[in-house]
Amino acid sequence: MKLGLRPATMTHAELEEGKTLQLDFTKLQKVANCGADVLPAIAQDAQTGEVLIVGYANQLAFETALECGMATFWSTSRNELWIKGKTSGDYLKIQEVCVNCEQNSILYKVTPAGKGACHTKNQAGVARSGCYYRRVRDDGTLEFINDEQR
Amino acid sequence: MKLGLRPATMTHAELEEGKTLQLDFTKLQKVANCGADVLPAIAQDAQTGEVLIVGYANQLAFETALECGMATFWSTSRNELWIKGKTSGDYLKIQEVCVNCEQNSILYKVTPAGKGACHTKNQAGVARSGCYYRRVRDDGTLEFINDEQR
Numbered sequence: 001m002k003l004g005l006r007p008a009t010m011t012h013a014e015l016e017e018g019k020t021l022q023l024d025f026t027k028l029q030k031v032a033n034c035g036a037d038v039l040p041a042i043a044q045d046a047q048t049g050e051v052l053i054v055g056y057a058n059q060l061a062f063e064t065a066l067e068c069g070m071a072t073f074w075s076t077s078r079n080e081l082w083i084k085g086k087t088s089g090d091y092l093k094i095q096e097v098c099v100n101c102e103q104n105s106i107l108y109k110v111t112p113a114g115k116g117a118c119h120t121k122n123q124a125g126v127a128r129s130g131c132y133y134r135r136v137r138d139d140g141t142l143e144f145i146n147d148e149q150r
Numbered sequence: 151m152k153l154g155l156r157p158a159t160m161t162h163a164e165l166e167e168g169k170t171l172q173l174d175f176t177k178l179q180k181v182a183n184c185g186a187d188v189l190p191a192i193a194q195d196a197q198t199g200e201v202l203i204v205g206y207a208n209q210l211a212f213e214t215a216l217e218c219g220m221a222t223f224w225s226t227s228r229n230e231l232w233i234k235g236k237t238s239g240d241y242l243k244i245q246e247v248c249v250n251c252e253q254n255s256i257l258y259k260v261t262p263a264g265k266g267a268c269h270t271k272n273q274a275g276v277a278r279s280g281c282y283y284r285r286v287r288d289d290g291t292l293e294f295i296n297d298e299q300r
Contacts (some may be wrong), residue, residue: 016251025187025209027254032182037175040190042203050200054190054255059175066286100281100294101166101270104177105204107282120251129251132257136216142249 034076046095046109052117052130071108087109169291172293184226196245202267209300223244242265
């Protein structure tokens with residue numbers, strides 16, 4: 001299976017709700033181009049184990065997370081601190097912060113304080129708990145991992 | 151808490167087994183400098199939910215993973231394809247591959263075929279199941295998340 005480049009015409013709805021696989025392999029070049037020194041920061045639901053979201057953290061985001069107890073990222077698109085859900089109240093309360101063997105990524109184990117950690121919503125209008133709601137099928141298209149996510 | 155830069159003298163043993171937190175926030179700059187177009191690729195144990203490892207995948211790694219059914223990364227340090235555990239037999243058998251909302255990261259849900267997914271070993275000499283075996287304490291040092299990891 002060969003995957004093409006992401007069409008410039010792909011809408012947000014197609015990208016987020018569609019069945020067409022169009023991975024953006026230039027992501028980390030874009031991240032690096034934001035100029036901030038960041039590492040990957042994963043948020044995982046401490047109770048269910050669901051991987052909720054992957055973002056990026058610089059030193060400020062990391063220190064802010066430890067201080068305020070909410071999963072915090074550095075928005076590499078807006079180039080600003082992003083305490084996820086702080087404004088809405090749907091923040092991710094930190095249970096523990098783990099580091100990997102080589103100390104070049106972090107794992108926030110969290111309890112979601114409110115609605116889903118993903119900015120998308122299912123057809124019922126409910127925020128999805130996490131961002132990984134679709135899987136790759138054998139034919140290279142995407143499908144929702146269950147009806148609740150659809 | 152202010153964190154210093156990683157001391158040049160920090161050994162692998164200190165980095166991987168020690169209690170000193172020294173995150174490498176330059177990681178994604180290094181990844182970008184490898185020249186490959188990559189996105190973050192997380193491997194999670196499909197049964198236990200444990201986040202095992204975070205690596206990077208380019209299009210070749212992603213396609214290889216789908217074809218061979220083993221979690222595959224692009225080694226950004228060696229700049230080569232890395233089918234994790236293929237040689238040793240301790241590969242990560244893919245159960246499903248999920249993509250996030252914005253299609254700029256992937257999640258391998260896997261069943262470890264052999265020993266731990268981390269290259270480090272605990273004091274008993276057993277490979278650790280995953281890389282996130284230490285958490286950050288309130289005083290900014292690290293501790294093992296349980297005795298088994300120590």
